[in-house]
Amino acid sequence: MTKKLTIAAPIIGAVGIGILWAAIGLFITVGSLVSSTGIDNLTGEYGTNIAVGTVLQVLGVAPAFVAGTVATERNCGAKVAA
Secondary structure: OOOOOOOHHHHHHHHHHHHHHHHHHHHHHHHHHHOOOHHHHHHOOOOHHHHHHHHHHHHHHHHHHHHHHHHHHHHHOOOOOO
């Protein structure tokens, strides 16, 4: 019996990675905003260095959330060879 190769595994893997990145981005963004110091960190209440670090974190995480969401949407509609 020969094995039939399909593209199902790469597509399922790509969807999983997209969901993972979207979940991580959402988790970190929401977590920082609902924490007791999240907004204060962004506004500079605890110093300029903390504000800059928080802004850099948000700038890194927000694109991960968007890219993960877009990748998941694009890969969910892909055709899989049977």
